[in-house]
Amino acid sequence: MRHIKGPDIKEDEQGQMHTLEAIMAATIMIAVLVFAVQATALTPLTSSTANAHIESQIHTIGQDMLTVLDHSAYGTNSYLKDQIIDWNGDEYVWTATNYRSRTNSSDILTGPLKEMLELVVIENGIAHNIEFTFNTETGSSQTVPFIYNGDPSDNAVIISRKVLISNADIDDAVTFASDTGISDVDSSTDYYNIIDVKLTMWRM
Amino acid sequence: MKKMKHCDESGQILLLAAFAIGFMIVISTVMLNNIIYASNMASESSNDIDHFEISNIAQITQDASNAAYYNATTGNQFENDVYFNYLETYSQEISTLYAYRGFSFSLGNGTLNDAYFTKNGLITGRSNWTIIDNIDQTNKFTIEMVDTSKLSNSSDPFEIQAINQSGVPIWKMKLYDDGSNINVSVDDQTHIIGTSNSSIYLNIINNTPKDFHFATSTASETYRIDYFNSSNAMGLYSITGTLSDGRDFARERYKVINTTINIASSKNSINVSLPITVP
Numbered sequence: 110m111r112h113i114k115g116p117d118i119k120e121d122e123q124g125q126m127h128t129l130e131a132i133m134a135a136t137i138m139i140a141v142l143v144f145a146v147q148a149t150a151l152t153p154l155t156s157s158t159a160n161a162h163i164e165s166q167i168h169t170i171g172q173d174m175l176t177v178l179d180h181s182a183y184g185t186n187s188y189l190k191d192q193i194i195d196w197n198g199d200e201y202v203w204t205a206t207n208y209r210s211r212t213n214s215s216d217i218l219t220g221p222l223k224e225m226l227e228l229v230v231i232e233n234g235i236a237h238n239i240e241f242t243f244n245t246e247t248g249s250s251q252t253v254p255f256i257y258n259g260d261p262s263d264n265a266v267i268i269s270r271k272v273l274i275s276n277a278d279i280d281d282a283v284t285f286a287s288d289t290g291i292s293d294v295d296s297s298t299d300y301y302n303i304i305d306v307k308l309t310m311w312r313m
Numbered sequence: 314m315k316k317m318k319h320c321d322e323s324g325q326i327l328l329l330a331a332f333a334i335g336f337m338i339v340i341s342t343v344m345l346n347n348i349i350y351a352s353n354m355a356s357e358s359s360n361d362i363d364h365f366e367i368s369n370i371a372q373i374t375q376d377a378s379n380a381a382y383y384n385a386t387t388g389n390q391f392e393n394d395v396y397f398n399y400l401e402t403y404s405q406e407i408s409t410l411y412a413y414r415g416f417s418f419s420l421g422n423g424t425l426n427d428a429y430f431t432k433n434g435l436i437t438g439r440s441n442w443t444i445i446d447n448i449d450q451t452n453k454f455t456i457e458m459v460d461t462s463k464l465s466n467s468s469d470p471f472e473i474q475a476i477n478q479s480g481v482p483i484w485k486m487k488l489y490d491d492g493s494n495i496n497v498s499v500d501d502q503t504h505i506i507g508t509s510n511s512s513i514y515l516n517i518i519n520n521t522p523k524d525f526h527f528a529t530s531t532a533s534e535t536y537r538i539d540y541f542n543s544s545n546a547m548g549l550y551s552i553t554g555t556l557s558d559g560r561d562f563a564r565e566r567y568k569v570i571n572t573t574i575n576i577a578s579s580k581n582s583i584n585v586s587l588p589i590t591v592p
Contacts, residue, residue: 140339275380299384
């Protein structure tokens with residue numbers, strides 16, 4: 110039986126070269142894969158970039174809506190402020206035809222805010238919630254729902270607008286506080302509270 | 314044979330070098346890609362302070378100042394402490410609201426100063442401007458100047474005009490200091506209403522101290538009231554009446570206060586200085 114002696118591994122320069130080539134080839138393959146995944150995120154029609162643009166558009170729509178609603182002529186209240194001080198504390202939900210109170214089905218939301226939402230948001234198939242955040246007498250922050258249509262998706266955007274309420278704005282401060290939970294945080298002055306109106310919008 | 318082996322090794326080295334260059338191009342492209350993507354995401358981010366937030370702060374601070382003024386004038390006299398107590402509460406509460414969102418907010422109030430008749434109440438404000446448009450009837454129009462030293466001479470007088478919808482002035486009043494007396498000129502008739510640097514009070518509707526002919530000149534017209542050269546006058550004005558659509562209106566100017574606002578996130582800090590007219 111003839112024994113064939115193999116090449117000395119310490120002197121096999123070709124093997125080292127092959128190993129290097131294999132590592133390099135594998136690295137390039139991985140890099141190409143990474144590049145391909147990254148590159149697709151930049152194409153205009155891929156979901157992530159498209160979502161970012163849609164979020165940006167919805168954000169702009171929300172800002173414009175709240176800016177218009179919060180505009181007021183000198184010496185008058187804005188529509189947004191009127192909506193807050195006329196609020197009875199009910200939570201409303203869109204029922205395909207109107208915003209109806211969850212607790213009182215005969216209570217239907219009316220006014221410029223409802224008209225604006227119908228015209229801009231509902232017509233474009235954008236889901237939305239509106240919440241009021243305010244400080245309490247103890248200094249903590251509280252949020253109450255005004256319009257609630259479900260939990261927002263991961264791509265939801267929130268636009269907030271602060272509205273100042275003074276005692277002179279409210280006819281009956283005691284009833285308003287008990288109905289809405291929004292209390293007078295400083296009874297020593299005419300200051301009542303600041304309401305942070307949070308409009309959450311998302312594509313369904 | 315030895316020469317052939319040498320050529321093989323050179324080829325492999327060249328191939329490796331080509332791979333290395335290709336690899337570097339891929340890496341740099343991916344890195345650039347990431348930078349572009351990240352910058353796009355940053356510009357679309359809405360977590361930081363934007364112009365919408367600043368405009369909201371400016372508006373709500375103006376509202377707070379007006380509400381504080383009305384709170385301070387529930388009696389006949391303006392109560393300075395009541396005014397600043399209201400603004401102090403406002404400052405604390407809005408700071409708390411922003412703190413919950415991770416922003417630091419501070420409001421600094423200056424002192425209440427006499428306002429010029431310019432649009433923003435400061436001497437640098439717009440000098441020629443419209444107070445209110447589409448007036449059907451003016452019920453009250455008073456002007457009070459404690460400091461008349463700002464009045465100019467007859468070449469550059471503070472002027473008030475009522476202008477109809479065709480753009481034709483239907484009533485004009487000029488107010489100036491000729492060096493020894495304060496003069497008021499209505500429809501080209503000039504009257505002396507006081508000595509230089511004395512305080513003046515004009516009730517234009519009730520014709521005090523002179524007949525201003527305002528009601529007769531503006532009767533059965535829809536008009537606007539404009540100020541001209543208003544940086545040459547400092548004081549208080551109050552106008553109330555009815556608009557052509559039947560709504561009531563009121564325009565008042567008592568004082569101006571220079572308010573500074575600082576709002577800061579972990580990334581940015583913005584300082585805003587706002588002249589706020591009261592009320």
